[in-house]
Amino acid sequence: MLELITFSTLNGVLYGMLLFMMASGLTLIFSMMGVLNFAHASFYMIGAYFGFEISRRIGFWPGFFVAPVLVGVIGGLIERYGLRQVHRFGHVAELLFTFGLAFVIEELVNMIWGKLPVDYRVPPSLDFVAFRLFDTTYPAYRIFMLATAVAMFVFLLVILKRTRVGLIIQAALTHPNMVAMLGHNVPQVFMMVFGVGAGLAGLAGVIAGPALVTQPSMAALLGPILFVVIVVGGLGSLGGAFVASLLIGLVQTFAVAINVSLADAIGPSAASLFGELGRAPLAQIAPVLPYLLLVLVLIFRPRGLFGTRET
Amino acid sequence: MTALLEVENLHAYYGKSHILDGVTFHIGMGEIVSLLGRNGVGRSTTIKAIMGDVPPVGSVRFRSREIVGLKPHQIARLGLGYVPENRDIFPSLTVRQNLMLGQKWAKQTGRWSMQDMFNIFPRLEERADTMAGVLSGGEQQMLTMCRTLMGDPDLIMIDEPTEGLAPMMVELVGKLLGEIAERGISILLVEQKLTIALKISHRLYVMGHGRIVFEGTVPEFNADARVRQDWLEV
Numbered sequence A: 001m002l003e004l005i006t007f008s009t010l011n012g013v014l015y016g017m018l019l020f021m022m023a024s025g026l027t028l029i030f031s032m033m034g035v036l037n038f039a040h041a042s043f044y045m046i047g048a049y050f051g052f053e054i055s056r057r058i059g060f061w062p063g064f065f066v067a068p069v070l071v072g073v074i075g076g077l078i079e080r081y082g083l084r085q086v087h088r089f090g091h092v093a094e095l096l097f098t099f100g101l102a103f104v105i106e107e108l109v110n111m112i113w114g115k116l117p118v119d120y121r122v123p124p125s126l127d128f129v130a131f132r133l134f135d136t137t138y139p140a141y142r143i144f145m146l147a148t149a150v151a152m153f154v155f156l157l158v159i160l161k162r163t164r165v166g167l168i169i170q171a172a173l174t175h176p177n178m179v180a181m182l183g184h185n186v187p188q189v190f191m192m193v194f195g196v197g198a199g200l201a202g203l204a205g206v207i208a209g210p211a212l213v214t215q216p217s218m219a220a221l222l223g224p225i226l227f228v229v230i231v232v233g234g235l236g237s238l239g240g241a242f243v244a245s246l247l248i249g250l251v252q253t254f255a256v257a258i259n260v261s262l263a264d265a266i267g268p269s270a271a272s273l274f275g276e277l278g279r280a281p282l283a284q285i286a287p288v289l290p291y292l293l294l295v296l297v298l299i300f301r302p303r304g305l306f307g308t309r310e311t
Numbered sequence B: 001m002t003a004l005l006e007v008e009n010l011h012a013y014y015g016k017s018h019i020l021d022g023v024t025f026h027i028g029m030g031e032i033v034s035l036l037g038r039n040g041v042g043r044s045t046t047i048k049a050i051m052g053d054v055p056p057v058g059s060v061r062f063r064s065r066e067i068v069g070l071k072p073h074q075i076a077r078l079g080l081g082y083v084p085e086n087r088d089i090f091p092s093l094t095v096r097q098n099l100m101l102g103q104k105w106a107k108q109t110g111r112w113s114m115q116d117m118f119n120i121f122p123r124l125e126e127r128a129d130t131m132a133g134v135l136s137g138g139e140q141q142m143l144t145m146c147r148t149l150m151g152d153p154d155l156i157m158i159d160e161p162t163e164g165l166a167p168m169m170v171e172l173v174g175k176l177l178g179e180i181a182e183r184g185i186s187i188l189l190v191e192q193k194l195t196i197a198l199k200i201s202h203r204l205y206v207m208g209h210g211r212i213v214f215e216g217t218v219p220e221f222n223a224d225a226r227v228r229q230d231w232l233e234v
């Protein structure tokens, strides 16, 4: 039981921090532009594929540092020459633009790397057991992922709270016109935030790729969860996105883990005592849990956990 | 007196409604000019169009340079400062952070330092690390003006700074306007009440229906009873 709790907590926090690496950018971009970026998860996917491509040619570490930067630059260019041009046609046009972009990126990935998962592996330098609790082992690569995510979190916090650019971003979130009339180049700040947000999602892809599966559907699988995270947390709220990321990470991980141990402990026949639910194992319910949470939040707290405006 | 700002035949629209219908006026170096008029005649819109916040049609020259078509941040960087009428502070940032955002660059080199602001309004120093959103209306008004001054403008356009303020606060605002003028900064003051405007202005403009209907000095304005009656009194 202790090991179940320990490992599930670790995995849940890890999954949650990965979600936050993407949700943070998504929610910042939403606050600034008032537009949900449907292509945000695509940056995560591009990150994974770039990481894979660089790691098989040069090595994992060059990919780890270069791929997120490339994704960030691509994100910035998409904002500058795509989204900003579409902006004058209104929010619906912007939404459709990001929607279309997600499909374009998926098809491009299909064309270049094919439909099957690619062989993006954990680098040998990180391929060992970090520690052992009772008779379960915990891979070092996961610890590395967790450390990267935490480092990024601290980085983001320091930039936002301790630097001048962070102040400008914070003010521009709510009063973009006033900030511009004080002499700050708000469109450039938006482009930077979009780029950094895309880069962070890219980094999440680079480190998650070897641990999960790097395939063309990975963006489409993740995208909806990201929306759940930022709506549950409260649109535009970074703190809310953080709490919601961890919440969903932990809930999903524990749902899967508890199911496994339930089956072990009481056997399949006892599980069916729970009727329909018992027959559909908890592990199958796990993917639904975030959406259940979404519905509950929308009913009982439409602003989200930490939001200030109605969704 | 050489003109610092020349506005010529300025038009502005909100959707289909034609708000500014050919506004023409100018402000000289170091001059204090007031723009008067009844509610809704387009005084705020005039300032916003000059700043590029509302799309301007016509000509606006700042130090002889055409600024119609520039972005708001470019216009601000040329030396135009804007103090909005709704006290558009950043409520979730502290007073000090609000003032820092007034600076256009990381290094402050202008006429005003944060300490100057604190000397003029000791209240702001006392509340330097308080969230700006919890300040009183008067304190917020001071903060908005000081924030713009931190950007070291050569011309500051102030929209209704005394609206809704207690008499003591109005006096403080007047004191700051004097201080600004002393440092050679031009002022465009938009006001409803005449008290401060008549005391400090070199020249006055009165707006009506989206255009300028009177231009003159304070004595000229005082001599013209019709203007008040037709365009100011309600």
Ligand SMILES: Nc1ncnc2c1ncn2[C@@H]1O[C@H](COP(=O)(O)OP(=O)(O)OP(=O)(O)O)[C@@H](O)[C@H]1O
Pocket: B014, B019, B037, B038, B039, B040, B041, B042, B043, B044, B045, B046, B085
């Ligand atoms: N965002 C907007 N959309 C549509 N119409 C607007 C908008 N802002 C102002 N107006 C209209 O434009 C006209 C001029 O407004 P403006 O704010 O310039 O007036 P003002 O002279 O500053 O008066 P006051 O500040 O006392 O309201 C008004 O009739 C107002 O209703």
Ligand SMILES: [Mg+2]
Pocket: B043, B044, B045, B085, B159
């Ligand atoms: Mg007004």
